[in-house]
Amino acid sequence: MFQRPGKAAFAFILVTVALDMLALGVMIPVLPKLIVEFEGGDLKSAAVATGVFGFAWALMQFLFQPVLGALSDRFGRRPVVLLSNLGMGLDYVFMALAPSLSFLFVGRLISGVTAASVSTATAYIADITEPEKRAGRFGMIGAAFGVGFILGPALGGVLGNHDLRYPFWAAAALSLLNAAYGYFILPESLAPEKRAGAVLWRSANVLGSLDFLRRDRSLALLAVAIFLSYLAHESLPSLFVLYTEYRYHWDAETTGWALAIVGVSQTVVSGGLVRPAVKRFGERATLVVALAAGALGFAAYAFAPTGGIFMAAPPLIALWAMANPAFQGLATRFASASEQGRLQGALSSLRGVSGMVGPLFFTQILSLSIGAGGFPGAGYFVAALLLAASLFVARSAVSAAVADPASV
Structure with a gap:
């Protein structure tokens, strides 16, 4: 049994x-x-x-x-x-x-x-x-x-x-x-009676997977919001080192310590704040706060005149780490037990698209924005706009779901 x-x-x-x-x-x-x-x-x-x-x-x-x-x-x-x-x-x-x-x-x-x-x-x-x-x-x-x-x-x-x-x-x-x-310790989590009757290859390919996200308007809007958030995230690995070297003249050691501070901040938020925030305020409110904090953090990155002010922004960026768990929690409500794997695969495909597009997108923005008269923070400002758009679309998705409770 x-x-x-x-x-x-x-x-x-x-x-x-x-x-x-x-x-x-x-x-x-x-x-x-x-x-x-x-x-x-x-x-x-x-x-x-x-x-x-x-x-x-x-x-x-x-x-x-x-x-x-x-x-x-x-x-x-x-x-x-x-x-x-x-x-x-x-x-x-x-x-x-x-x-x-x-x-x-x-x-x-x-x-x-x-x-x-x-x-x-x-x-x-x-x-x-x-x-x-x-x-x-x-x-x-x-x-x-x-x-x-x-x-x-x-x-x-x-x-x-x-x-x-x-x-x-x-x-x-x-x-x-x-x-x-894992071979000796990990048990199976999906009961046999809840498994798909056959591998649905239509949804196991990329186009079929993304089509899975279109089956419900609220889920489709939520997927768009998630993608915009994923794309904004690609600005961090794409720009951080080059941007801080160009604007603040940081050496490798300074950059390394800064990245460690960013990583620790995000880990503390992910491991210590998400659960109590969701328990007290719910997934929707947590998502709004997280996306708004991330947008403000990226705007601070874009306009900070000194490296010291720049490093005041990581706590805001860290609060944005609450967005993905809230996104995931909301998205799982649109899939049955036998569809959770396909749902997560589809959402991960969105991350894959952002992972391919983002580095080229943001490094090109940086390349075009540096130099005399340029705005080197343009890439981070675009990331802030992407999170603002993600917040707007996410609120629309939640509103649509509330209007049609049967979809959740």
């Missing part, structure tokens, strides 16, 4: 996400350096290759998030999560041994596929959590992301100082240990 997983299963999923993000973060400081090494020290060629690597990884995420989500609806969450962890571990071994840039590129493509299990982990939480408590737990997932991306680059930098291949071996070990631990 099927038994609903308890708190230990939720803890394992948190650990799974944290280790996945840690493994990805470990490679952040060394992957570009390894590409430079393969390009014979040619920084110009390496920069082009690094951009292609980033786009290709996001493309794989975009294509395969819906597939893994649909497979988890049919066969359960456990096998998809475990196979993904195993695949990531083996792929990191492949990348550690890569003898050329082309082999490393193939490994990065595989990494994009296997790392697409986050949507399944999110669906797992939706399976084992009451609807009114999901936003709080999704906030804990955000905290797990933050922990991984705070510790990962630091560990990768230390190991990379000894050998550029060591971080890949560390990532492989983390993923394989995660798979082994």
Whole structure:
């Protein structure tokens, strides 16, 4: 007889996400350096290759998030999560041994596929959590992301100082240990009677997945709001280093400490504020506050005349971290138990699109806005406008849902 997983299963999923993000973060400081090494020290060629690597990884995420989500609806969450962890571990071994840039590129493509299990982990939480408590737990997932991306680059930098291949071996070990631990500990979360009768390949491809979001007007509007928020987020990794170097003349050490402060702030909010905020104010009010705070934070980034004033904005940006759990909590109300995987896969596809478009979009804005008479903060100002638009659309989505309660 099927038994609903308890708190230990939720803890394992948190650990799974944290280790996945840690493994990805470990490679952040060394992957570009390894590409430079393969390009014979040619920084110009390496920069082009690094951009292609980033786009290709996001493309794989975009294509395969819906597939893994649909497979988890049919066969359960456990096998998809475990196979993904195993695949990531083996792929990191492949990348550690890569003898050329082309082999490393193939490994990065595989990494994009296997790392697409986050949507399944999110669906797992939706399976084992009451609807009114999901936003709080999704906030804990955000905290797990933050922990991984705070510790990962630091560990990768230390190991990379000894050998550029060591971080890949560390990532492989983390993923394989995660798979082994989950094999013995992680129970299934989706009861057999709640599983899809067959893999719905129409919704397991990108277009079908996005079409899934169009089936309800409120869900479609909510998806638009989520995408605008995702796109605004891409301004952070795309602009932060270049913008602060150009405008405030920060060196690498200063930038590193600043990023650590941003990461810690977001982790504190995701892990400590989301649950009480949603419990007291509800998902809708929490979402409004989060998006408004994010918009104000980006506006502060855009107009801050000094680096000190610039660093007063991260707390506002951190409050924006409450938006995604609230978005997720609202979105799960539009899908049945057998559709949570497809829903999360579809939402992750939106993140994949933003991950491909955002870096090119924001770096081009920066390139056009710097120089004599330019406004170097234009990219962050556009991000603020995107969050303002997201807030407007999200309110419209909630209003439409209230007008048609049967849709929720």
